[in-house]
Amino acid sequence: MALMLFKNFRLLDPERDDLLDGHELLVEGDVIREVSSSPITSADADVIDCGGKTLMPGLIDCHVHVVLSEVNIRNLENYPITLMTARAMRQMGAMLDRGFTTVRDTGGADWGLRSAVDEGYITGPRLFIAGRAIGPTGGHSDSRRRTDSATRCPCCDALSFSMCLADGVAEVRRAVREEMRQGCDQVKIMMSGGVASPYDPLDSLQFSMPEVNAAVAEATAFGRYVCAHAYSAEAITRAAHAGVRTIEHGNLIDEAAAKLMAEKDMFLVANLVAYYAMKERAAEYGMDGEMLEKNDLVIEGGLRSLEICKRAGVPVAYGSDLLGQLQVDQNREFAIRSQVLSPLEIVRSATSVAARLLRHEGKLGCVKEGAYADLLLVDGDPLANIDLLAGGGTHMAAIMKGGVFHKYALN
Ligand code: ZN
Ligand code: ZN
Numbered sequence: 136m137a138l139m140l141f142k143n144f145r146l147l148d149p150e151r152d153d154l155l156d157g158h159e160l161l162v163e164g165d166v167i168r169e170v171s172s173s174p175i176t177s178a179d180a181d182v183i184d185c186g187g188k189t190l191m192p193g194l195i196d197c198h199v200h201v202v203l204s205e206v207n208i209r210n211l212e213n214y215p216i217t218l219m220t221a222r223a224m225r226q227m228g229a230m231l232d233r234g235f236t237t238v239r240d241t242g243g244a245d246w247g248l249r250s251a252v253d254e255g256y257i258t259g260p261r262l263f264i265a266g267r268a269i270g271p272t273g274g275h276s277d278s279r280r281r282t283d284s285a286t287r288c289p290c291c292d293a294l295s296f297s298m299c300l301a302d303g304v305a306e307v308r309r310a311v312r313e314e315m316r317q318g319c320d321q322v323k324i325m326m327s328g329g330v331a332s333p334y335d336p337l338d339s340l341q342f343s344m345p346e347v348n349a350a351v352a353e354a355t356a357f358g359r360y361v362c363a364h365a366y367s368a369e370a371i372t373r374a375a376h377a378g379v380r381t382i383e384h385g386n387l388i389d390e391a392a393a394k395l396m397a398e399k400d401m402f403l404v405a406n407l408v409a410y411y412a413m414k415e416r417a418a419e420y421g422m423d424g425e426m427l428e429k430n431d432l433v434i435e436g437g438l439r440s441l442e443i444c445k446r447a448g449v450p451v452a453y454g455s456d457l458l459g460q461l462q463v464d465q466n467r468e469f470a471i472r473s474q475v476l477s478p479l480e481i482v483r484s485a486t487s488v489a490a491r492l493l494r495h496e497g498k499l500g501c502v503k504e505g506a507y508a509d510l511l512l513v514d515g516d517p518l519a520n521i522d523l524l525a526g527g528g529t530h531m532a533a534i535m536k537g538g539v540f541h542k543y544a545l546n
Pocket of ligand 1: 365
C-alpha cells in the first residue's frame with residue numbers, strides 16, 4: 136500500500152490548545168499509520184515536505200443539503216432527479232475544494248449518492264445521510280402549493296425526493312423504518328416551523344409527542360438516532376424529552392432548554408451563516424417575502440444561542456445549511472462564530488465535536504493513528520487567525536481525503 140511521510144509541519148491536534156512542532160506523520164493507504172514527535176523511518180514512503188504549514192484534520196460540516204441546489208427550493212419541483220444528481224455532484228466537489236472532507240446531509244441525499252462517493256464516481260466529501268426529511272402534513276417538510284391536494288411521487292422531481300410526509304404514530308414508524316431500510320445514518324424529523332417552507336409559522340410545534348417518541352424508539356432500536364429541526368425553546372424542550380439526540384438550528388434556545396440538552400448529552404448543530412446569506416442574497420434568487428420575514432425572526436438569536444450553549448455545556452457542531460447558490464459561503468460560518476467564540480472552539484466544532492456527533496471518534500476529525508487520512512495543510516495558524524479557514528479553500532495548500540490528494544499546491 137502506498138506510504139506517504141509528512142515532514143516539516145506544525146500540527147493542529149484539536150484536542151490540544153496549541154500547535155505542536157517537530158512531529159512527523161505517516162499515511163498508509165487511506166489511514167494515518169503513525170504520528171510521532173520523533174522522526175519516522177520508512178524507506179518506501181514518498182516524503183511530503185510541508186514547508187512549515189499547519190497540518191490539521193479535514194473539516195466536517197454537520198448540516199448540509201447536497202441536493203437542494205436552489206435557494207428558492209420550490210424551483211426544484213421542475214427538475215428530474217437526474218438533473219438534481221448532476222447538480223449535487225458539482226456541489227459536493229465544491230465542498231471538498233473548501234476543505235470539507237466529511238458532510239452530514241440532513242435531508243435529501245440518499246444511499247445512491249453516498250455509494251457513488253465511496254465508489255469514486257463522485258468527487259466529494261464522505262456523506263452521512265438522512266434520506267428524506269420526515270415531517271407532518273402542513274409542516275416544514277410539506278412544500279406543496281395550497282392548490283396541491285395529493286402528494287407527489289418522490290421519484291418524479293427533486294423537491295419531493297428530499298421530503299417525506301407522515302401523520303400519526305403508525306405512519307411515522309413506517310417512514311422512519313423505510314429511511315433506515317434505505318440506509319440512513321441519522322433520521323431527520325421536523326419539530327418546528329421553518330424558514331424555507333411556505334405555510335408553517337416559525338413557532339408552530341410539529342409532530343405530537345407520541346409521534347416523536349415513536350421515531351426515537353424505532354431509530355434507537357435500529358442503532359440510529361434522531362436529529363430534529365427546531366428553532367424555539369419549546370420545540371427543543373419537547374425534542375429533548377422524547378430522546379432526540381441533536382437539535383438542528385436552535386436559534387431561539389433559552390437557558391432552561393440548553394440545561395436540559397446538556398443533561399441529556401445532546402448536541403446543537405448551529406448554522407448561522409445560512410440566515411446572513413439569505414438576508415443578503417436570497418431575494419435575488421427568488422425566495423419570497425414571507426420566508427424572508429421568518430428569516431428575520433431567527434437571525435438575531437444565532438450568536439446568542441452559541442453563548443447560551445457554551446454556558447450550559449452543550450457541545451455545538453459546525454453547520455451551514457446553505458441552499459443552492461448560497462453554498463459558496465460554507466466556510467463563512469467560521470468568521471461569524473468568531474464574534475463570540477475562540478478559534479480553537481470553532482475548530483473543534485468542525486472536527487472533534489463533529490466526529491463525536493457522528494459517532495466516529497478516533498476515525499474522523501482527529502490526527503491519530505488509525506484515523507482516516509483526511510488532512511489539510513493550511514498557510515498559517517488557524518488558531519491565531521480563523522479567517523484562514525473562513526475563505527473557502529484559498530488558504531489551503533493541500534486537501535487530502537482518505538489518503539488521496541484532492542488538492543496539492545505545495546511548492
Ligand atoms: Zn431545518
Ligand atoms: Zn437544513
